[in-house]
Amino acid sequence: MTRSGGFAGMRRSWSVQPKGPDEHRWCRLLDACPWDEAEESRPGAVGSPGADRFVYAIETPEHSITLPESSLVGPWRELVEWVQASDGG
Numbered sequence: 798m799t800r801s802g803g804f805a806g807m808r809r810s811w812s813v814q815p816k817g818p819d820e821h822r823w824c825r826l827l828d829a830c831p832w833d834e835a836e837e838s839r840p841g842a843v844g845s846p847g848a849d850r851f852v853y854a855i856e857t858p859e860h861s862i863t864l865p866e867s868s869l870v871g872p873w874r875e876l877v878e879w880v881q882a883s884d885g886g
Contacts, residue, residue, distance in 0.1 A: 798880045799854045802866075811884040826879065829872040832860045853877060 799810045815823035851866040855876070869877055 798856070798877065800851050801854070802849070802851045804849045811880045813880050813883045823879075826872060826876055827857060827860075830860075830876055831872070832862060 798812070799808060801808045813823070852863060853866065853869065854863045855861070864873060
């Protein structure tokens, strides 16, 4: 996952490789994310997230999506928080 934008336009990346007992939890969370329903998943569909706002690029082996911070609700928000916490972020 990569976050870009914000006040300074800085880019930050996190990575997680779930293994062992946590793998099932991660799979359930990834399955809960509405990958196919998200309009932002189409190239060029993000538009302007607004001044000083973050944009998140999330990639898994099966999916890739770019979402403005304002779209991080429900399972998207939970996924971002899990990734950041699991990677020491």
